[in-house]
Amino acid sequence: MSALRGSTGAAGGATTDRPDQPDRPALVLRGLAKSFVDVQAVDGVDLEVRQGEFVTLLGPSGSGKTTTLRMIAGFTRQSAGTIEIDGVDMTHVPPHRRDVGMIFQNYALFPHLTAAQNIAFPLEMRRATRSEIKRRVAEALALVKLEGLGSRYPRQLSGGQQQRIAFARAVVFHPRLLLMDEPLGALDKKLREALQLEVMHISRQLGATVIYVTHDQEEALVMSDRIAIFSRGRIEQLGRGEDLYDRPVSLFVADFIGESNILRGRFERDGEGGWLARGNLRWRVAAAQEDRAALSDGSAAAIVVRPERLRIVGLNDPAVAAPGVNAVEASVRDALYLGSIRKYELMLPDGQAATVRRQVGGGEREWQSGDRVGLIWAVNDAVLVADPNG
């Protein structure tokens, strides 16, 4: 999947004139905002989703991801901005004519209808013939592997089965968009992991465009083509999992996705990139990083290095002085064996902590608690971001 990096692209404007264009985006949000009485829940969200793409809105609770989803579904009216589905402006389209399927957090299966009647509901609303309803309900039940349970009522189904019925009900009418609001949140971990793959596979199989809301970063990484990280009502960063992990644009993203080592200091510019300085420690910052972060000289900044990109070497190891490498002296506080990896907790001379993860069995030397070591990383493996708290 190629990534449409950044927010709104150029394609949005031209598509309404050419509705048959296959590369027309499935969903375009522009400047979407929602303010409630005392809080700005969503504050200017731009997003463009391609046909068949699986995009996850990921963020802590209260970051505006669910409100955004509800605006797309039409349950909440936006305060500003536009929502386009298949090139059509949805501002004045009521929810029942938006043709988007939604899976609710609590599934919202109608308790007075059987599983099959629940799945038939959207088809009946679209005045499908009885034989077609029967056929498509059977297909949908087969799709979620619950043939034979159509006559059960929701309360007679397990949580996982209810989730599947909700999924079947949301896709049976081939909606233009499939919205999911933490659909796996109520399930236990094992079932959740199995269903993650299943939801992903079935969505791909159907070619559905999915907007998925979760606060679980692992779930987001597993399932999504692209992830939009939400913070305080805005998209902090949008991109593939790799982009977010390897090139976070902010401390928030670095901290939210995966484990990070965050080394804080002041940014000092020079001709080819710059330095991050803290006391008498100085670390090289690559020119590409400096361009990207666009920090002014002397501003508070941090470099982010993933734990598996750090290496521990002896203090006199020649690697410490190699070009293109940053190094700092550190002491090992804890050496933990976790099966496939070893995890080291280190302390830097200025009191900052660092975590290192190394694969077991790579022939690397093992370190013990109390060892004085050199901690090194390639300049290009570190990401420079602004430090808003600095």
Place this chain on the structure above:
Amino acid sequence: MRQLRPVNARSGRRSREGPIVNRWALLAILPIAFLGAFFLVPLVVVSLRSVTDFAKPTGDAFANYGRFFASAANLRVLGNTFWVATLSTVVCLALGYPYAYLMNIVRPRVAGLLLIAVLLPFWSSLLVRTYAWQVILRDTGIINTFLLDSKVVDEPIPLIRTTLGVMLGMSQILLPFMVLPIYAVMRRIDPEYTKAAANLGAPPFAAFRRVFLPLSLPGVLAGTLLVFVLALGFYITPALLGSPKDTMISQFIASAVQQRLDWGIGSTMAVILMGLTFAVLVIASRFIRLRDAFGSLEES
């Protein structure tokens, strides 16, 4: 919620945990004794009198019942009782369902005011309210005086001593019994269901008819049953606001006992009314759980 109830408390485990009767249950002895002395005993006495107390000596224990069913007037009044009860139930449902619906969709503050408005009748005496209706409805009452003075009509329009008058008086009194169970059930309907219906393509009315209405039906059935059963026993309101045509069996019972001192036939009619009411409950219990009807305000 339901599954959180301590199941063990009712099962055999109890014996290990303490005496069979909780000490607090002793507090119930007094009310039970009260009910026994002032409700159960009179009930038995009335039932007995219907088969022992005769206006004329007879060998047939069920002579009073024979007498009752032999009279066309009695049967007409009995039928009328059910007719008036049905009508007032229909009126209460027609008024009560939209009212409960409104309470359910407005902001909590407004819902509270609506609740107070519907409960207000509870806080004033039934007799006072019925007389108040008289003041409003009678030929020289507020409505007719206004209509006559403003020359809309030449002579008073009949409002009092009509079935309309009875309906107004009874439905005002009975409305809370319809509104409260319906509202209680509506409040428990997750608003996500209606949203889900809309999301799946249901226009507002279809979402209401296919999803909200069926889910609110237990409240409707409960309210209907409650109002109907209560209406069967109405007495003062039809007597003061209705015509002789609207006479209900309670009035017959009262006049038999108070005016003719015929305890036998009075008791007989009371037993018949009670039996029929009970029959209604038995039939209704096949369709709804009576607990819903009579305990509808408890959170389940």
